[in-house]
Structure formats: structure tokens, C-alpha cells
Amino acid sequence: MAVESNVIDAAGPYDRAKALSAFKLGDLTFYWITRLSAISVLLILGGIIISLIVGAFPAMKEYGISFLWTQRWAPSADPPVLGALGPMYGTLVTSFIAMLIAIPVGLGIAIFLTELCPQWLRRPIGMAVELLAGIPSIIYGMWGFFVLGPFLANTFQPFMIKIFDGVPVLGAIFAGPPSYLSLFNAALILAIMVLPFITSISVDVFKTVPPVLKEAAYGVGCTTWEVVRSVVIPYTRVGIIGGVMLALGRALGETMAVTFIIGNSFRISSSIFAPGTTISAAIASEFAESDGLHQSGLILLGLLLFVLTFFVLAAARLMLLRLEKKAGK
């Protein structure tokens, strides 16, 4: 291995003191460069919070706490009437449905990859699922708009509407008419997008289960499903919940894919086949043309979203940390 010549030169007998002080200076500089870079992470978080609060302040002053439960969104009225209820409803409903689909499927894939899959198939399938996470969200949006939307509106939606027609509650949730742009379409795309997060974290935490525990269960005659249900899942519960929360954090803030297919309607409808909007979709579609109070209201929406995702992600990290500590013991 090549030892850098300046190290040898510097260590020569004549300028030992000079070399040592050069080392000291280099050490100190490098230490502070890295330390300041690390601190910049905190500055970014501080910057995000401050700039959002400053931007949202006029809207906060104007609308106060009732911003949270006003449904009307009329930015061109004079003065503009803005309320966050529609976008908040859309954000929560789409994320909820997305998790309803993604959790069982994501866990299923993780179980398949760790317990059932033949070794040679493990890498390709694992890679394919991880690549789903790599596809840019605008591509999901285009695909949802041109392929998935029409498909769902022509097949799945009429089917569900017909089945639940006249059933109380469910009939209102699955009410017509079928639409290319709807909360449900957005939720399905979100589910596909967060699938890799649930799967990859579940696979990671499944691997922390000591093999001897599983072997003991197989040894007393458990089937694969019984091993998974009674050994693997209880052992990794905290980690799975952490992964799910992480995926939820992603789903809440996902922007481009949702903007394409949710229809941008601020009205709240009981049907999940009706168009709606989410916080991020509202910002993405209106921000560039907004000004004054309207813009401030959009930033206030962004602040709400940031607070929401911050708590979800913080909870996710705390849970995963707890599991890491347990595994480290």
C-alpha cells in the first residue's frame, strides 16, 4: 500500500515540531468540518420549522383554530375562505386505506421471502420489491392516471358499487358513480408505493429472530404458519409496528402520485370512489399560482402535514430503536 509521501516527509527529523503542529491543525479542522456538517442537520430541521411558521403566520392569525374544521376552500373569494378539513380528511382516509391493503400484503411478502421462498428466488424477488421503492412517484402518478384509473372505473368500482348497493353504511362508502379520479385509486397507488418499506423492514426484523426459537417450534411439530404466528410475529411485533409507522409517514406525505389521480376536490364525500384531495396534493397543484393569504393557507397546510408526519415518524423510530436495543442485548 502506498504511504503518502508527505507523511514521510513531514515526519523527517528536521521539522518534527512543524509536522506535529500541521497534524494538529489538520485534525482540528477536520473535526470541526465534520461536527459542523452534523450540526447542519439540526439547522435544516430548525429552518424547516421556522420557515413554515413564518409563512403560515398570516393564515394562522386570520383563521385561527377554526381552520381545522372549516370545509370550505374558496381562495378566490374576497376575503378568501380557507379550511383544512377536506385535505386533512383526504390525507387520513387515503393513508388509512393504503395501510389496510399494504400491511397484510407487505407482511405476506416478508413471510414468503424469509420462510417459504427457495434460496435462488430470494434475491430476484427481494430486488423487484425494493425497485418498486425506487420508481419516481411521478411515474406512479402517470401510470395511475392512464392505466389504473380507467381499469378500476370500468371493472372494480362498478362491481363494488353493485354489491353494496342498498347496504347501510357500506352502501354509502362504495357509492357511485365510478370515477377515474378518486380517493380509492389514490389509496391503492399509495399502497403499492409503501409496500417495499413494510416488506424490507419486516424482512430485516424477521431475521433478528434467533433460529433456535424457530427450530424449537418446528421441532415440536408446528406448521410454517404456526411458527410465524406464534414465534416470529410476537418476537418482532415492535419492529413490525415501527415499519408500518414508517410506511404511514411516507403515505401521509406522498405528493406527485396522489396529485395525478385524486381529482383535487375539496368537498368531503362519504364515498371512497369520489374525488377528493390531500394536503400534499393541494399544495402541489395550487402553490405555484397562489399569493397572499391563499399561499399562507397552503403553507399552514404544509405545517400541519409536517407536524403530523413528524410525530408518526418519531414514533416509528422510537419503536425500531427499542427493538435494536433488544437485539443488541
Add this chain to the structure above:
Amino acid sequence: MNPIYVRRRRKDIIVRGLCIGAAAFGVTWLALILMTLLYNGLAGLNLEIFVADTPPPGSTEGGLRNAIVGSIIMTVIGVGIGAPLGLFAGTYLAEYGRNDRLTSVIRFINDILLSAPSIIIGLFIYGAVVVPMRGFSAIAGALALAVIVIPVVLRTTEDMLLLVPNALREAASALGLPRSLVIKRIAYRAARSGLITGVLLATARVAGETAPLLFTALSNQFFSLGLNKTMANLPVTINNFVQSPYAYWKQLAWSGALLITITVLALNIGARILGAERTAK
């Protein structure tokens, strides 16, 4: 046969079937999306895409040159600013502050920024750069991308440096190497492929980002290199073209989408191969 045993077996087979179905479900989406992209995008993919600028509405000639160049410029600047910062910050966490309180706080915050909605980053840069500069600019877009790059690179750098055996560092220190050189000459070298993986993953992450560019770099219809003005870029161009009524614009959008996806997936696969090589050793 014992009926309990039969029931357990049946249940097991059903669940196994569902798990296989779930895996098929996941892989099917990837295949469907890629096929749609290839089908719609390949038709318009020709040399003109790379040499002609985006056409005016209704025109049936033109390409995506300005958008491609703009995307490359902003990605390079974004990664150029974000990667060193993330690298140094990760170095601090893994090398200097291993048992520091500051480290655990920064790691926690970084993990949150890693998954923070990218549209929020866009709002942040809008308030912090676009408003003071009184206008949308390419540099604002690049900064937004940099803010997304930092957490990704920080995370992988820390993980990779923590994998370097301490014996290597101790040996170097025993020879009298000062701490900064131990890190730069020994730890970085031992973790090199892992560090490159991190930068590649970060590049892949920002190459397709649209939301943070929507109101920072905006986009435009002509070829420009000025960093203090709006700059055309692929994601926002796709976003604008795909929802337009003009068939040729739509065709361009699909071709651009294919280009972005191929680039991003190639970066992802490259990073994974590099990372796998390391663990296999």
C-alpha cells in the same frame, strides 16, 4: 387422519398460498408499470429527444434536450452540495461522536428528515431561498435536492463506517497517524464501496423528484444555463406535458418518464451490486 392435524395443515396451506399470492402481487405491479412505460415511451424515443428543445404547444417537432440538461445540472449541484455535507456529518457520527448525546439526537432527527415529505422540503426552500431571492431559480431547485440528499448520504456513511473493524483504526493510530488521517486514509478506504453506494442511492432518489422542484426551479420552455433563473427539468416538464391536450407533448412525457425510470433503476441496481460485493467479501 386426525381431524385437528388436517385442519392445521389446511390452514397452513392457505396461508402459504396467500403469501405466495402477495409476492406475485408485488412483482406484478413492477412488471405492469415497466411494461406500460416501455410500450408508451419507446415509440417516441429517438435522437431528436436529445438534440431538440421542448416544443411550443401544438407543435409536432422537438425533444427534451433543455429538460435533460437542466435535470442533470440541478442533480449534479444538489448532490455536489448534499453529498459532502452528508458524508462529513456521517463521519462525525461514526468516528468522533460515537457515544455522544449530540450523535443520538442528530441520528434521530436525520432519520425523520430521511422520510419527511419532499413537498415540505419544497416549501422550506421556497420560504428560505425563493422569497428572499425574489424569484424561482435553478439554484433553489438544486438546494432543495441537496436537502434531500444529506440524510440519505449521512445514514449510509454512518452505517458503512461503523462496519469498519476497529482493529484497523487502532493499528493506524499505533503507527502514529493523527485521527483525521486515520479516518481519511484508513476508514474511508475500507468503506469506499459503501460510501459510493450511498451517493448513488441519493442520486437515484433525487433524479426523479418532482414535488420539491414544482415551486423552486419551476420550469421553462427554452434552453438556459443561468442558475439564478428558472430552469427546465425533466420531472416538472413531464408533469406539465402529460396533462396537456397535445398528443405530441404526451408522447414526449412518456419518453421522458421512460428515460428517468431507466436512469433511476440503473442507479439503484448499480448501488445494490456495489453494496452486495462488499458484504460478500
